[in-house]
Amino acid sequence: MQSSEVLPVLPLPSIMVKPPSPRKEMTVADVMLSLREDIPEAPKFKSFMETSSGNQSVTRLEDPGAVFCVGDTLNVLVEMKDFNGKPKTYGGDFILARIHSPELKASASGVVTDLHNGSYRVSFTLFWSGTVQVSVLLIHSAEAVQVLWRERKGSYWKVLFVGTFIKGDQTETSQCGPMLKTTRPLCEYVDKREGEYYACIKPPTLPCSSLNNIKSHNSEGPFLTQDEDRLLERKNIGVQIKNSFPAVQVISCDVTPAKPSEKCLLGKESPIPTGYFYQNRWFSTVCQQAPFLSQDTITKCLTGKRFYLWGDSTIRQWMEYLRTKVEGLTHKDEVGNWLPLRSFNYAKSIALQWKRHNPPWIGSRAVSTKGFVYISRELDDVVLGGGRQDAIVISIGQHFRAFPLEYFIHRLLNIRRAILRLQARSPETMVFIKLENTREFTTPMLRMSDTYGHLQNLAQRKVFKGMRVVIVDAWDMSVAANTFSIHPN
Known part of the structure; x- marks a missing residue:
């Protein structure tokens, strides 16, 4: 921000900071x-017909005669079969599951446990009473997961980048990326402290400093076998597994649903699921949650x-x-594709800012290099007021x-280390880590599969575990809501 746009710092008592x-x-x-067990190895398959089939598989209630009350756990067994109808004998399938009651606009995700024998247990917490439907999706077979993992390891070239260099009225282009296969001279953009590297093949005449924008396109391949291609066809992705039981009736049993008694605190570990939807409103199971449903309450929360x-x-x-929700904002955006957005309400001392992260940034439209930032560097330089008037939200993946x-x-x-440095100088600044959400089944799976997003979310939980940050589990929310959209409504 420019100096004229920095808001006044609210006075707070000084705080002694103990060095870590x-x-x-x-x-x-x-x-x-730590992720080794989350990447199971499936035996090599001889034919497509021996791979997991969502249409052939079935789900069963683990305790079909039970009476289900609010607060109980509903366990469902998934019996995976191949396209010949033969039971599978090993795990590794990528399954997502939820319960939902459409008439109540209620839903929650389930916890999938791989039993490593071709069967899975899916556990659901029953948060509400009424008729509850179970939905289990086979996103990818174990064999498809192995293909996706194989094609991700060591591959920097499934997406290719083109950099445009501009000086005066002269324009030149060249190939760019985090790793290039070439012996030609390079323009190298290096952050030694962060160990970050990006390069472009040096243009014929223009200097490296004239790099103006970058865009991307998918490369040819990876080239798979015919059976491997079939695994990733749209009709074999996100297949609903049929239930051997009707919808479950859940009764209250005179039980009042437990509500979190603790306030939301930095560093508090969250269970899975982290909450549920009811009447289209998200209820946290982790901590007390204030409703922010009106423009007035949102504006009051962000004041100062x-x-x-x-x-x-x-x-x-x-x-x-x-x-769209905060009153009286003045926008001061930088002009250009994906450049920073800034909004201010000076009367209420509200400032909002968004900046994109540094490459890789995938997109067919040219993106100015002006707006790229390493988040770790930005966290070191950000203007803070020394108290809870500042909040930081980070989402990459x-x-x-x-x-x-x-x-x-x-x-x-790099971001983890920068957060620790930030909290040492401003311990009351709130930091939120938003996990990835699911995306469309029509996305190019070899590049953007939700299997990759799932592993990246597990990595984020590992990296930020034990830190004074709040994890916003957008994955849990999007699975519960069955959105499968990179930008859900």
Whole structure:
């Protein structure tokens, strides 16, 4: 922000900050090791017909004679079969599940446990009474998961970037990316402290400093076998597994649904599911939640606060929503595609800002290099008031799905270290980490599959575990709502 746009700092009592005790730095290898069990290995299949079929598989109630009360756990067993109808003998399928009551506009996600024998247990907490339907989706077969994981490891070239260099009336283009296969001279854009690297093949005559914008397109391939291609056809993605039982009747049993008694605190670990929808409103199971349903209550909540958002278009969507809900805002946006957005209400001391993250940034439209920032650097430089009047929200991931998981984890660890530095100088600043949400089944699976997003969310939970941050589980919400949209309404 320019100096004229910085809001006044509200006076707060001084706080003694105890320096963090020495600890072993978390590494990319540490995080990858912690995810080892979440990447099961399926035996090589001989034919497509031997792979998991959602249409052939079935779900059963684990306790079909039980009476179900609000607050109980409903366990469903998934018996996976191949396209020949033969039971599977190993796990690794990617399954998402939810319960829902359309007439109540209620829904919640389920917890899937792989029994590693071709069967799965899905556990649902029954949050409301009434007729409850169970929905279990086979997103990808175990065999498809293995193909997707194989094609992600070490691959930086499923998406190609083109940089445009401009100086005066002269324009030149060249290939760019986080890793290039070339022996030609390079323009290298390096942040040594953060260990971040991006490069372009040096243009014929223009200087490296004239890089103006970047856009991307999908490369050819990866090239799969015919059976592997069939695994990733749209008709074999997100297949509803049929239930062997009707909708479940849940009664109150004179039980009052438990409500969280604790306030929402930084660093509080959240269970899964983190909440549920009822009458189209989200109820947290983690902590007390104040309703922010009107423009007036949202404006009052943000009065006297600066709200910094960094990341991709899914967090820009928050910015766009707040602009429709906060009263009296003046917008001071930078002109250009995906450049920073800023909004102010000077009378109420409200400031909102969104900035996109540094490459990779996938998109067919040219994106100015002017607006790219390493979030870790921005966190070091951000203007803070030293108290709870400042809130930071970070959301990255969607643009990293097409690249090796290690690349994403490296970026997360840089952000982790920057958050620790920020909290050392401003311990009352609130930091939120928004996890990825699900996206469309029509997305190019070899580049953007939700399998990749799921693993990246697990990595985020590992990297930020034990820190004084709030995890916003957008994945849990989007599974419960059955949205499968990168920008859900």
